[in-house]
Amino acid sequence: MxxxxxxxxxxxxxxxxxxxxxxxxxxxxxxxxxxxxxxxxxxxxxxxxFADFDAFLAELVLDRVRGVEERGAALRAAAGTGTVADNVTNALTDLFGPVALGVLGLITSRDALRARLRRTTPTGVPLLTEAGAALAGYLAAERELGRLAPDSDTDTLAFTLVGSGHLLFAGREDASRDAVRKVVRSVVAGVVRES
Incomplete structure (x- = not known):
């Protein structure tokens, strides 16, 4: 140019x-x-x-984090609609698209980037941490609506779902929706109270 x-x-x-x-x-x-x-x-x-390339990469990751947070708000707004398993399956399938997996690989491969991101995400892995928080918020909303057992530990469920989803998608071109749904149903089976 x-x-x-x-x-x-x-x-x-x-x-x-x-x-x-x-x-x-x-x-x-x-x-x-x-x-x-x-x-x-x-x-x-x-x-x-951008101040330097690491600042650029950090902003790229933070931009993707904002996208996860926006989709999390939409997911919370969907509480009470559809089924919990389908809503979570859709959220995980959306989260672990090729770009997100690439960004996660970028985060884990660059020490300077991880150090810079610690300023905004002091624990966990950016994207995964925010995805866990978004899912926990959604599951808490479903619990409030009575669609999950009242004693459901939504934080543990959310991080279990995000971790399982990450493992399911990592290194694969196309994890099937059925495989994601199977994992989701297994994780939430003991707490879902939908009719």
Whole structure:
């Protein structure tokens, strides 16, 4: 791209380019040069908007975290509709898409990125921690509606579901919806009180 030409939505374009590189070539291929080449802009564009490449990567992860939090709010709003197992199956299938799995690989492969992310997510793994909180909030709403047993430990259920979902999707191109549903039903079987 020629110098001096304004780029609209630079952050979003750079994030989208980073995701494409991540999906195509994995976390080790993600460099500032690879991102800017993919975005079709000069390397300096990235550095005008971010202090350094690790700051860019941290913002990419935090942007994806905000997406998880937004979907969590929508999930909580769905409490009382459909079935608990179907709602959780849909949420896990949505959460563990290829981009999220790529971002999780990025987080685990870069020490400097993990250290920077500790400022906002002091414990756990970003994305997984927020997904667990979102699911726990949804399950608590279902418990309040009487669709889960009153003594349900929604935090433990949520983190069990997120951990199981991550293991189910990790390293696979396509975990089947039926496999996800089977895990979800097994985890919530003792607490669901739906008719």
């Amino acid at each position: 020629p110098t001096g030409v304004a780029i609209r939505d630079v952050r979003e374009q750079l994030f989208a380019a980073a995701e494409r590189v991540l999906l195509r070539a994995g976390p080790n291929a993600l460099t500032s040069r690879a991102v800017t080449t993919e975005a079709g802009c000069a390397k300096g564009v990235l550095h005008r908007h």
